[in-house]
Amino acid sequence: xxxxxxxxxxxxxxxxxxxxxxxxxxxxxxxxxxxxxxxxxxxxxxxxxxxxxxxxxxxxxxxxxxxxxxxxxxxxxxxxxxxxxxxxxxxxxxxxxxxxxxxxxxxxxxxxx
Amino acid sequence: xxxxxxxxxxxxxxxxxxxxxxxxxxxxxxxxxxxxxxxxxxxxxxxxxxxxxxxxxxxxxxxxxxxxxxxxxxxxxxxxxxxxxxxxxxxxxxxxxxxxxxxxxxxxxxxxxx
Numbered sequence: 560x561x562x563x564x565x566x567x568x569x570x571x572x573x574x575x576x577x578x579x580x581x582x583x584x585x586x587x588x589x590x591x592x593x594x595x596x597x598x599x600x601x602x603x604x605x606x607x608x609x610x611x612x613x614x615x616x617x618x619x620x621x622x623x624x625x626x627x628x629x630x631x632x633x634x635x636x637x638x639x640x641x642x643x644x645x646x647x648x649x650x651x652x653x654x655x656x657x658x659x660x661x662x663x664x665x666x667x668x669x670x671x672x
Numbered sequence: 673x674x675x676x677x678x679x680x681x682x683x684x685x686x687x688x689x690x691x692x693x694x695x696x697x698x699x700x701x702x703x704x705x706x707x708x709x710x711x712x713x714x715x716x717x718x719x720x721x722x723x724x725x726x727x728x729x730x731x732x733x734x735x736x737x738x739x740x741x742x743x744x745x746x747x748x749x750x751x752x753x754x755x756x757x758x759x760x761x762x763x764x765x766x767x768x769x770x771x772x773x774x775x776x777x778x779x780x781x782x783x784x785x786x
Binding site for chain 1: 676705707712713714715716717720730731762764769771772774775776777778779780
């Protein structure tokens with residue numbers, strides 16, 4: 560069965576500092592990988608996705624993620640964090656069947672000024 | 673504006689009182705899904721639908737029902753809610769069932785069952 564692990568429940572970074580959120584997945588075949596962001600009181604917004612091709616994926620809001628098959632990882636990065644990036648971030652893998660996404664538990668990002 | 677809408681956004685109810693959470697999308701998407709979000713567990717799929725009149729169970733279907741009579745609507749029904757169904761619920765839709773398709777999420781419905 561598919562699974563996703565986000566090892567960090569909370570991360571605090573200073574505004575302007577770089578960010579890396581970790582995601583490890585378990586899946587037998589080539590996975591489809593996603594990062595979503597959830598701002599307080601909001602739904603989930605897709606940041607980026609990977610399903611083939613270049614392993615470095617660019618997304619919205621200046622985020623990028625790198626697929627590393629050998630490490631079963633899909634870490635999210637941003638070179639300079641803004642206060643508005645404070646949110647909860649979810650890594651997800653699909654599909655097990657249909658379009659079902661399997662989500663990690665999420666990482667809450669706090670940005671300090 | 674392309675969107676997924678859910679109603680109500682907030683709901684407090686009592687054990688055993690039937691309720692329905694509506695979900696509607698205006699993007700002509702085939703695939704729709706319900707998830708629940710609980711702290712430390714991420715989102716887990718409750719039910720999904722690949723098209724009109726085609727629905728199937730996700731990971732946590734117990735205590736829930738769904739229907740898909742029209743392409744745009746996918747209501748979630750709790751026939752006899754219990755406190756363990758207190759959660760944040762999200763509806764999602766995508767153009768097709770392809771794994772690479774982006775799923776679009778509604779704003780969420782926060783449910784409290786007393």
